[in-house]
Amino acid sequence: MGYSDLFNLDRRVALITGGTGGLGLVMAQALSEAGAAVVITSRTEEKAVEAAANLAQATGKETLGLAADVTNAEDVEAMVRSATDAFGRIDILINNAGINIRKPIEEYDEASWDLVQSTNLKAPFLCSRAVARQMKEQKYGRIINIASMLGVVGLAERSAYCSSKGGVIQLTKVLALELAAHNVTVNALCPGPIATELNTAVINNPEANRMFLDNIAMGRWGKPSEIAGPILFLASEASSFMTGSALTVDGGWTAK
Numbered sequence: 110m111g112y113s114d115l116f117n118l119d120r121r122v123a124l125i126t127g128g129t130g131g132l133g134l135v136m137a138q139a140l141s142e143a144g145a146a147v148v149i150t151s152r153t154e155e156k157a158v159e160a161a162a163n164l165a166q167a168t169g170k171e172t173l174g175l176a177a178d179v180t181n182a183e184d185v186e187a188m189v190r191s192a193t194d195a196f197g198r199i200d201i202l203i204n205n206a207g208i209n210i211r212k213p214i215e216e217y218d219e220a221s222w223d224l225v226q227s228t229n230l231k232a233p234f235l236c237s238r239a240v241a242r243q244m245k246e247q248k249y250g251r252i253i254n255i256a257s258m259l260g261v262v263g264l265a266e267r268s269a270y271c272s273s274k275g276g277v278i279q280l281t282k283v284l285a286l287e288l289a290a291h292n293v294t295v296n297a298l299c300p301g302p303i304a305t306e307l308n309t310a311v312i313n314n315p316e317a318n319r320m321f322l323d324n325i326a327m328g329r330w331g332k333p334s335e336i337a338g339p340i341l342f343l344a345s346e347a348s349s350f351m352t353g354s355a356l357t358v359d360g361g362w363t364a365k
Contacts, residue, residue: 115347119144122196123344124189126150126179126236127206129160131305132255132336136203137164139337140344145201146171148192152178171196179206179232189239201251201344202240204233204277209270209307222269229273230280237284241293250293253343254281258301258359274299278355285353294352296343301359304330326361 118140128137128149141147141164149164151157154176161174173195177188192199207229210221233254244250259267260274278297285295302321304312311317312330322328339358342348357363 116341116345117144118201118341118345121145121200121344122148122192122198123201123203124148124150124192124199124236124240125203125205126177126232128203129153129156131307132300132303132333133203133205134160134164135333135336136205136340138168139341140201141165141168141170141172143341143345144170145344146173146196148173148175148195148199150175150177150179150188150206152176179236180227182235185232185235185239189236189243193243198247199240199243200247200249201253202236203253203255203340203344204236205255206232207255209267211266211270211310213266214268217268225269226273226276229270230276233277233280237280237295241284241288244293245288245291248292250288250291251344251348252284252288252293252295253340254278254295254297256281256297256299256355258299258357258363260297260299261355261357261363281355282353289352294348296348296351296353297355298336298339298343299355299357299359300331300336301325301357301362302330303333303336305333324362324365325359326364329360331358331360 123140123145127133129151137147149161157174161172165172178184254277256277257274259271260278281297
């Protein structure tokens with residue numbers, strides 16, 4: 110393999126949870142343009158099917174949209190079976206589905222806490238468990254958990270989010286150790302302040318926005334497109350000797 114082929118994903122199959130918008134859709138397009146067949150999931154079947162169809166039209170590659178509640182074990186198993194029935198295998202799993210609920214600790218209700226933990230931490234566990242058997246059998250796999258720079262550093266009013274993303278990084282390390290002997294790598298991608306829908310409330314709040322900009326060494330929010338390179342790296346042969354790592358893409362926030 111020449112160096113120019115390191116990022117080629119021809120004949121690979123990627124499954125992306127929460128892939129109908131934001132960073133998930135950016136990652137789906139990046140992998141599709143690199144040659145992979147891409148399965149996009151969402152809680153809503155209509156959104157998943159529409160996003161997959163739009164992606165196929167844009168890139169000319171095979172896609173599939175599936176509805177799944179990734180916090181539910183039965184849904185996850187059915188999702189993996191459907192993807193495997195369609196394409197024969199799953200080479201790349203991107204655990205991207207996530208939410209953030211911001212509240213001071215004294216106002217943080219149990220239901221909100223449980224929802225964040227279930228979506229951000231339980232779902233990657235369920236999805237990784239579901240694909241691990243297949244990846245071990247085929248002696249190849251890339252599991253990429255979308256964590257956050259807030260799994261490394263804290264931020265006020267994000268108690269559930271920060272703890273869930275810290276858990277994702279630890280889950281990544283454990284799975285990397287368990288699967289390394291089977292040629293399956295497990296890494297975490299830790300985005301920092303990216304201008305997505307999830308961060309609209311912060312961007313539109315002048316005081317909060319200024320606080321963020323003051324902490325970003327590069328002095329600006331990241332563009333969603335700037336996550337495409339890192340995800341291609343982790344999903345491809347370019348990262349073949351990297352496992353158990355957390356790759357931070359945060360404009361320099363955690364460098365301080």
